[in-house]
Amino acid sequence: MEHDQDWQRLLDEQLGIVRADQLRRYGYTRRITHHRIASGQWLPVLYGVVSVTNGPLTVPMMHSAALVYGGGSAILSHETAAVHWNIKSAPAEPRPVHITVPFGRSAVDQAPTRRINSPRATASAHTIIHPGVIVHRSRAIRHIRVDAGFPLTSRADTAIDLATAADTAREGMIELVQATTNARISIQEVRRRLEQRPPWRYKKAIVDTVGLLTDGVQSALEHRYVLDVEAAHGLPTGARQGPVIVDGRVLFEDVDYCKHGVPLIVRLDGARFHSANAVKFRDRRRDNAAELAGRPRLVYGWEEVTRTPCAVFEEVRAVLVREGWSDSSFPCSACARGRVISA
Incomplete structure (x- = not known):
C-alpha cells in the first residue's frame, strides 16, 4: 500500500511524467515499459522520459518533462522563465523548453519528439509530443533558483540570462531594458545580481545598460x-x-x-x-x-x-x-x- 501511495505521489508531483530509472524503481521493467509504449498506453516524451498517459501534454506537463529530463536541481530558465514572469508573451505554439542544470551535468539539448504509429488513434494536431529542450549550465544554480510552482530562475537572473543569450551585445542591451521595464524588475536587484554573478558575455554592455536605467531611462x-x-x-x-x-x-x-x-x-x-x-x-x-x-x-x-x-x-x-x-x-x-x- 505504501509503495502504491509513493508511486501516486510521484505521478502527482511530476504531472504523470517519469524517468526510466524511476519506473524501474517502482517495478516497471524495460519490457513492461516498452509494451505500454508500443500499445499506445504511454508516450515516450524525451530521452529516458515517459508520460504514463496517451493524451497530448499540457504546457505544465512539457515543463515538468524538461525538468525530469534534466534531473534533480534542474530549473526553468531563459525564455521559458521569462514567460512565467510576464517578461515575454506566451508563444502561440509550444516552443522548446529552456532549463538550466548544474555545471558538469551530462544533459544535452533535445529535439522535438513526434508520435510514432500507434494502435490508438491520435489527432494530427497532436503529432508533436514535446517541443524539445534547450539546456544551459550554471555554477551558481543554487543561488539563482526560486520556487514558483516550478523551480526557475529569479526575475532578475532571468533578465540577465536573456541579455547574455542574445546574438549581439546591442541586442542583449535591448533584451535587458525590455525585461526590466516589462516586468518592473528592480534595477537595484539586477545590479546586486550582477555583482554576485558577473555575466559571462557582454559584461560592459550590460553594466552600461544598468547605468542608463539607473540614470532615468524608464522604457x-x-x-x-x-x-x-x-x-x-x-x-x-x-x-x-x-x-x-x-x-x-x-x-x-x-x-x-x-x-x-x-x-x-x-x-x-x-x-x-x-x-x-x-x-x-x-x-x-x-x-x-x-x-x-x-x-x-x-x-x-x-x-x-x-x-x-x-x-x-x-x-x-x-x-x-x-x-x-x-x-x-x-x-x-x-x-x-x-x-x-x-x-
Missing part, C-alpha cells in the same frame, strides 16, 4: 533613443526624467538638453502603450508650459525612433545647432548606407 523606447539616436550619432546625452513644475505639480521631461546650454526638450511619446485621458491632459499641459517658457520641443514615437533613427537624429541635431550647440555629431553606418541608396 524600451527611451533606451532605443539613447542607443540609436544619441550614441550612434555622437549627439550629447540629455538629462533623463528632468523635473518640471506644471500647475503646481512636478512632472518629468523624457530628454532635456539644458545642461548642454540648449533649452531643447525631446518627448518620447508612448501613446500606443497608454492612452488614458489623464495622461493626454498631462502631456498637453507640459506642452503649453514649454511653449510659455520659450523652449523648443520635438516629439517622437516608437515607429520613428526604431524605424528611422537617422531621420530623428537629423532633426534633433538641427535644433541643437540652431540653439547654439557646437556640432560634434557624425553619421552612423546606416546614415551612410541611406545616402548611397538615395544617391
Whole structure:
C-alpha cells in the first residue's frame, strides 16, 4: 500500500511524467515499459522520459518533462522563465523548453519528439509530443533558483540570462531594458545580481545598460533613443526624467538638453502603450508650459525612433545647432548606407 501511495505521489508531483530509472524503481521493467509504449498506453516524451498517459501534454506537463529530463536541481530558465514572469508573451505554439542544470551535468539539448504509429488513434494536431529542450549550465544554480510552482530562475537572473543569450551585445542591451521595464524588475536587484554573478558575455554592455536605467531611462523606447539616436550619432546625452513644475505639480521631461546650454526638450511619446485621458491632459499641459517658457520641443514615437533613427537624429541635431550647440555629431553606418541608396 505504501509503495502504491509513493508511486501516486510521484505521478502527482511530476504531472504523470517519469524517468526510466524511476519506473524501474517502482517495478516497471524495460519490457513492461516498452509494451505500454508500443500499445499506445504511454508516450515516450524525451530521452529516458515517459508520460504514463496517451493524451497530448499540457504546457505544465512539457515543463515538468524538461525538468525530469534534466534531473534533480534542474530549473526553468531563459525564455521559458521569462514567460512565467510576464517578461515575454506566451508563444502561440509550444516552443522548446529552456532549463538550466548544474555545471558538469551530462544533459544535452533535445529535439522535438513526434508520435510514432500507434494502435490508438491520435489527432494530427497532436503529432508533436514535446517541443524539445534547450539546456544551459550554471555554477551558481543554487543561488539563482526560486520556487514558483516550478523551480526557475529569479526575475532578475532571468533578465540577465536573456541579455547574455542574445546574438549581439546591442541586442542583449535591448533584451535587458525590455525585461526590466516589462516586468518592473528592480534595477537595484539586477545590479546586486550582477555583482554576485558577473555575466559571462557582454559584461560592459550590460553594466552600461544598468547605468542608463539607473540614470532615468524608464522604457524600451527611451533606451532605443539613447542607443540609436544619441550614441550612434555622437549627439550629447540629455538629462533623463528632468523635473518640471506644471500647475503646481512636478512632472518629468523624457530628454532635456539644458545642461548642454540648449533649452531643447525631446518627448518620447508612448501613446500606443497608454492612452488614458489623464495622461493626454498631462502631456498637453507640459506642452503649453514649454511653449510659455520659450523652449523648443520635438516629439517622437516608437515607429520613428526604431524605424528611422537617422531621420530623428537629423532633426534633433538641427535644433541643437540652431540653439547654439557646437556640432560634434557624425553619421552612423546606416546614415551612410541611406545616402548611397538615395544617391
